Amino acid sequence: MSPLPSGLxxxxxxxxxxxxxxxxxxxxxxxxxxGRFHEGDKLPSEADLVEHYGVSRMxxxxxxSILQGEGLVHAEHGKGVFVRPRPPVRRLASDRFARxxxxxxxxxxxxxxxxxxxxxxxxxxxVKEEKASPDVSARLGSVRRVLARRRRYLLDGRPVEFATxxxxxDIARGTQIAEPNPGPGGIYARLEELGHRLDHFEEEIRAxxxxxxxxxxxxxxxxxxxxxxxxxxxxxxxxxxEVCDTVMAADAYVLSYQLPAT
Amino acid sequence: MSPLPSGLxxxxxxxxxxxxxxxxxxxxxxxxxxGRFHEGDKLPSEADLVEHYGVSRMxxxxxxSILQGEGLVHAEHGKGVFVRPRPPVRRLASDRFARxxxxxxxxxxxxxxxxxxxxxxxxxxxVKEEKASPDVSARLGSVRRVLARRRRYLLDGRPVEFATxxxxxDIARGTQIAEPNPGPGGIYARLEELGHRLDHFEEEIRAxxxxxxxxxxxxxxxxxxxxxxxxxxxxxxxxxxEVCDTVMAADAYVLSYQLPAT
DNA sequence: CTTGCCCACTCGTCTATACGAGTAAGCGTG
DNA sequence: CACGCTTACTCGTATAGACGAGTGGGCAAG
Numbered sequence: 001m002s003p004l005p006s007g008l009x010x011x012x013x014x015x016x017x018x019x020x021x022x023x024x025x026x027x028x029x030x031x032x033x034x035g036r037f038h039e040g041d042k043l044p045s046e047a048d049l050v051e052h053y054g055v056s057r058m059x060x061x062x063x064x065s066i067l068q069g070e071g072l073v074h075a076e077h078g079k080g081v082f083v084r085p086r087p088p089v090r091r092l093a094s095d096r097f098a099r100x101x102x103x104x105x106x107x108x109x110x111x112x113x114x115x116x117x118x119x120x121x122x123x124x125x126x127v128k129e130e131k132a133s134p135d136v137s138a139r140l141g142s143v144r145r146v147l148a149r150r151r152r153y154l155l156d157g158r159p160v161e162f163a164t165x166x167x168x169x170d171i172a173r174g175t176q177i178a179e180p181n182p183g184p185g186g187i188y189a190r191l192e193e194l195g196h197r198l199d200h201f202e203e204e205i206r207a208x209x210x211x212x213x214x215x216x217x218x219x220x221x222x223x224x225x226x227x228x229x230x231x232x233x234x235x236x237x238x239x240x241x242e243v244c245d246t247v248m249a250a251d252a253y254v255l256s257y258q259l260p261a262t
Numbered sequence: 263m264s265p266l267p268s269g270l271x272x273x274x275x276x277x278x279x280x281x282x283x284x285x286x287x288x289x290x291x292x293x294x295x296x297g298r299f300h301e302g303d304k305l306p307s308e309a310d311l312v313e314h315y316g317v318s319r320m321x322x323x324x325x326x327s328i329l330q331g332e333g334l335v336h337a338e339h340g341k342g343v344f345v346r347p348r349p350p351v352r353r354l355a356s357d358r359f360a361r362x363x364x365x366x367x368x369x370x371x372x373x374x375x376x377x378x379x380x381x382x383x384x385x386x387x388x389v390k391e392e393k394a395s396p397d398v399s400a401r402l403g404s405v406r407r408v409l410a411r412r413r414r415y416l417l418d419g420r421p422v423e424f425a426t427x428x429x430x431x432d433i434a435r436g437t438q439i440a441e442p443n444p445g446p447g448g449i450y451a452r453l454e455e456l457g458h459r460l461d462h463f464e465e466e467i468r469a470x471x472x473x474x475x476x477x478x479x480x481x482x483x484x485x486x487x488x489x490x491x492x493x494x495x496x497x498x499x500x501x502x503x504e505v506c507d508t509v510m511a512a513d514a515y516v517l518s519y520q521l522p523a524t
Numbered sequence: 525c526t527t528g529c530c531c532a533c534t535c536g537t538c539t540a541t542a543c544g545a546g547t548a549a550g551c552g553t554g
Numbered sequence: 555c556a557c558g559c560t561t562a563c564t565c566g567t568a569t570a571g572a573c574g575a576g577t578g579g580g581c582a583a584g
Contacts, residue, residue: 019536019537019538020537020538021537021538026474029474045563045564045565046564046565047563047564055538055539056538056539056540056541057539057540057541058320058537058538058539058540059537059538059539061565061566062537062538064565065327069331069471069484069485070471070472070473070474071470071471075564075565075566076546076547076564076565077545077546077547077564077565077566078545078546078547078548078563078564078565079546079547079548079563079564079565080563080564080565081564081565094519094521095521095524097521097523097524098523098524099523099524100524198523199522199523200520200521200522200523201520201521201523202518202519202520202521203518203519203520203521204516204517204518205467205489205516205517205518205519206512206515206516206517207469207487207488207489207512208333208487208512208513209331209332209333209485209486209487210332211332212288212291212332222331223331223471224471225469225470225471225487225512226469227467227469233523250468250469250470250487251470253468254466254467254468255466255467255468256464256465256466256467257356257464257465257467257519257521258462258463258464258465259356259357259359259462259463259464259465259519260461260462261359261360261361261460261461261462261463261495262357262359262360262361262362281566281567281568282567282568283567283568307533307534307535308534308535309533309534317568317569318568318569318570318571319569319570319571320567320568320569320570321567321568321569323535323536324567324568326535337534337535337536338534338535338576338577339534339535339536339575339576339577340533340534340535340575340576340577340578341533341534341535341576341577341578342533342534342535343534343535525584526583526584527582527583527584528581528582528583528584529580529581529582529583530579530580530581530582531578531579531580531581532577532578532579532580533576533577533578533579534575534576534577534578535574535575535576535577536573536574536575536576537572537573537574537575538571538572538573538574539570539571539572539573540569540570540571541568541569541570542567542568542569543566543567543568543569544565544566544567544568545564545565545566545567546563546564546565546566547562547563547564547565548561548562548563548564549560549561549562549563550559550560550561550562551558551559551560551561552557552558552559552560553556553557553558553559554555554556554557554558
């Protein structure tokens with residue numbers, strides 16, 4: 001156990017009102033912000049800090065748990081505590097559903113990720129008919145049962161997004177939309193072929209901490225929120241033809257929109 | 263110390279791999295989800311749970327800290343641990359900058375909040391010239407110095423949003439935009455009067471955990487992320503005339519956008 | 525009745541200790 | 555050389571105890 005390089009971290013202020021574990025967290029946070037530790041770097045171990053500050057181990061662990069809650073660091077059992085690297089982000093532009101992007105055979109996700117040089121994957125595809133939740137039913141205009149298409153998206157092996165599309169049965173049943181592979185251009189291309197010419201989309205965006213199930217599905221580190229996006233697609237007759245419920249790892253996404261000044 | 267109503271919470275499973283404090287957190291979370299505790303309700307005290315489960319106090323506190331991290335509950339010193347109430351949310355529609363909303367004398371925030379029956383406030387207004395950050399400079403097209411307008415928005419006394427507008431000095435200096443009160447219709451109305459007819463806006467949206475400074479400014483409970491929105495306003499000549507950097511309490515907002523299907 | 529104190533209950537902070545379990549490197553054996 | 559064991563270091567879980575500080579109700583003194 002080598003001693004900490006002096007000057008890396010300061011001393012405690014016993015006269016301060018601020019709790020000891022907060023002071024330690026402050027010093028570590030500042031050291032990270034100042035670049036004394038870089039992304040992926042290992043922080044001093046709990047034992048190092050116990051010795052450096054002369055406090056008990058639980059106090060040091062409390063400090064780490066603050067930084068974890070802020071999403072700044074993450075602990076790896078048996079290895080240490082590390083500065084959390086910022087993963088590459090996926091930019092979602094507001095023209096991502098433009099008709100011109102629907103020409104190729106592959107899904108938008110695959111095409112875009114390939115272009116960005118990452119390795120895309122789609123898994124846990126599930127297509128089934130089910131009862132519409134009250135929210136989905138309200139958005140689709142009081143339908144009772146829907147076709148649900150669930151899938152998870154991964155970039156370079158890391159899950160980044162979990163999405164479910166809901167479609168009214170009278171539109172989707174028996175069509176290629178109800179097949180695991182909806183064909184070139186995805187379900188939006190199929191909807192248009194079925195006569196539902198798309199007019200516009202509505203997107204609702206929230207951010208919140210993930211549920212335990214979402215932590216598992218997206219393998220989220222602690223201190224990483226999710227972006228919850230609910231998109232409704234409307235055809236030219238004003239009918240809602242699809243609701244897509246998407247939960248994204250917030251550290252992997254930047255959403256981008258263009259608004260007219262009207 | 264009255265005993266816990268039996269049946270409210272279950273027992274521990276000693277054979278489970280799941281850590282005891284996680285099992286306790288699971289049971290509390292489930293009880294909340296099932297509506298056994300409602301928004302604002304007080305959960306059993308630490309002492310109650312220590313007795314009920316026969317574990318030490320730190321174990322119970324660990325359970326609470328999980329739920330706090332999930333934004334489900336919050337602790338009040340001397341009172342207890344409570345189910346966190348969901349505050350009313352503010353909906354931001356994508357037409358919120360339409361010219362027709364710029365007619366009245368009051369700011370969009372005030373008008374909208376009044377209509378919703380809440381009490382709006384704007385404070386910590388600061389207007390000053392300063393050096394542009396690299397990011398702002400890049401967005402505004404390599405300007406060195408900018409006019410910065412900072413303000414905080416509150417609803418019914420609760421801070422919900424902190425925003426800073428940056429404008430190139432050659433546009434804003436010496437105009438009413440540089441005054442604390444920019445006049446009816448806000449700075450967008452002034453920009454148009456100055457000949458910068460607005461064409462469109464670009465918005466970038468991220469979600470992340472707040473910095474300690476943001477926790478303080480927005481009085482955020484633990485387990486509440488922030489939505490970070492960066493908007494750039496472009497005039498009809500394609501010039502970026504304003505960058506607005508906004509940090510919102512994520513539990514107080516739903517963003518809503520309309521996209522054309524193109 | 526009012527005021528002020530005390531006390532019980534609550535969460536916040538901190539110490540000290542113990543054992544478990546994942547990781548990685550070194551070392552010895554086959 | 556390859557394999558498996560040991561060992562040291564890491565974080566994870568849990569216990570038991572102590573004192574501090576905010577809150578609110580009850581009780582006693584004025």
